[in-house]
Amino acid sequence: MNVADSEALTKVLESAGYQAADNEKQADILLVNTCVVRQNAEDKAAWYITSAKGLKAEKPNLKIILCGCLAAEPGRDIKKQFPHVDAFIPPNQPERLVEFLRLQPSPPTPLPEGEGRKREASQQTENRGEGIGITKYITIMHGCDNFCSYCIVPYVRGREYSRPMDEVLSEIKTLVEQGITNITLLGQNVNSYKYGLANLLREIENLFPFSLARGQRERGLGGEGLISFLTSHPRDMSDEIIKAVAELPYVAKDFVMPLQSGDNEILKKMNRGYNLEHYLGRVKKIRSTIPQARISTDIIVGFPGETEEQFENTLRAIEKIKFNDVHMFAYSARPAVTAAKLPDPLPETVKQARLQKLIQVVRENLLCYNAG
Ligand code: SF4
Known part of the structure; x- marks a missing residue:
């Protein structure tokens, strides 16, 4: 999501x-796109923005713009914390960047011919997945209404909003015309896309099968793998979506479906809206x-x-399900969220010990990833 936001900016x-x-x-402008989903990410962003003071001292005309979730974090006086920052742009508000640029007295300083493109070219190389082509991210929805008790996203990205399907299809059409055939549809919970994720996948398939197929053939791929989507909330993973993924040859058979915990009591405290039995189903x-x-997941311990x-219940769930990939985290307390007020926070040493144990169990139970 952050990569997609950075591309939009x-x-x-x-x-x-x-x-x-x-x-x-x-640079004339230093644009810092930030993430606050975990304390670690927030600390890194804050450190970088603070250290940019030195750059501004050397070049007083440098404009520093702080974008993303740090600019929207509730209860934080960021203007006071970062007085050297010239503008704060919360997520999904690119029009505020347009307005800021419009008010700049001096136009951009042109770089020597071709220099500005070097970084773009290297970024495109980074985005190549397994050498099979450039992946473009398309945000189909943003924000979230779920309010999982540990998560700050609804507070910083706001309530759920689905982009109209025509708008999404028109963006995809432009990309396909540019020869891009590897597309990832993004959202905090793509399964609750207002106009139907299954409908959208079928529309993409109906509209662009030939260009997608051509790109796929050129890269010598099999019968799948050009349209993918993430992230899927387990509660909203409908039979209809599973059927669409099964039937559409150019949709990757990948499901990114965070479990978070294998214990029903913890899932309830997390306000996840499902239990382990539902997930297993x-x-x-x-x-x-x-x-x-291929099913991948996220797990929070501690x-x-x-x-x-x-915690052991989570390990047993990992052993039972056998994922293709698992993203593992020690619980990171975020201000303003409900879980921040829960009793019995665990010491960091316990969280880290559980994380290490989890890593070991995941390693022993991971299915071999099949990129084909
Ligand atoms: S569904 Fe995801 S983004 Fe939404 S509140 Fe829960 S963890 Fe956060």
Whole structure:
């Protein structure tokens, strides 16, 4: 999501005549896109923005713009914390960047011919997945209405909003015309896309099968793998979506479906809206419908009050399900969220020990990833 947001901000800058500089010292504008989903990410962003004071001291005309979730974090006086920052742009509000650029007295300083493109070219290389082509991210919805008790996203990205399907299809059409055939549809919970994720996948398939197929053939791929989507909330993983993924040859058979905990009491405290039995049912449905499906997940250990037994339940779930990939985290307390007020926060040492144990169990139970 952050990559997609950065691309959208880049487009705004380019439309205003700016181009990517090779390094910070060369830049007229330093745009920092931030994430606050975990304390670690927030600390890194805050450290970088603070250290940028030195750059501004060397080049007083440098404009520093703080974008993303740090600019929207509730209860934080960021203007006071970062007085050297010239503008704060919360997520999904690129029009505020347009307005800021419009008010700049001096136009962008042109770089020597071709220099600004170097960084873009290297970014495109980074985005190549397994060498099979450039992946473009398309945000189909943003915000979230779920309010999982540990998550700050609804507070910083706001309530759920689905982009109209015509708008999404028109963006995809432009990309396909540019030869891009590897597309990832993004949202905090794509399964609750207002106009139907299954409908959208079928529309994409109906509208662009030939260009997608051509790109796929050129890269010598098999019968799938050009349209993918993430992230899926397990509660909203409908039979209809599973059926669409099964039937559409150019949709990757990948499901990114965060479990978060294998213990029902913890899931309830997390306000996830499903229990382990529901999750197992969805995994069974996916695997019986699409035998080659790849399922990845996220797990948080050390949630406030998590007992040893509850942690063990998560390990047992990992052993039972056998994921293709698992993203693992020690619980990171975020201000303003409900879980911040829960009793019995666990010591960092316990959280880290559980994380290490989880890593070991995941390693022993991971299915071999099949990128084909
Ligand atoms: S579904 Fe839960 S974890 Fe995911 S973004 Fe929404 S509130 Fe956060």
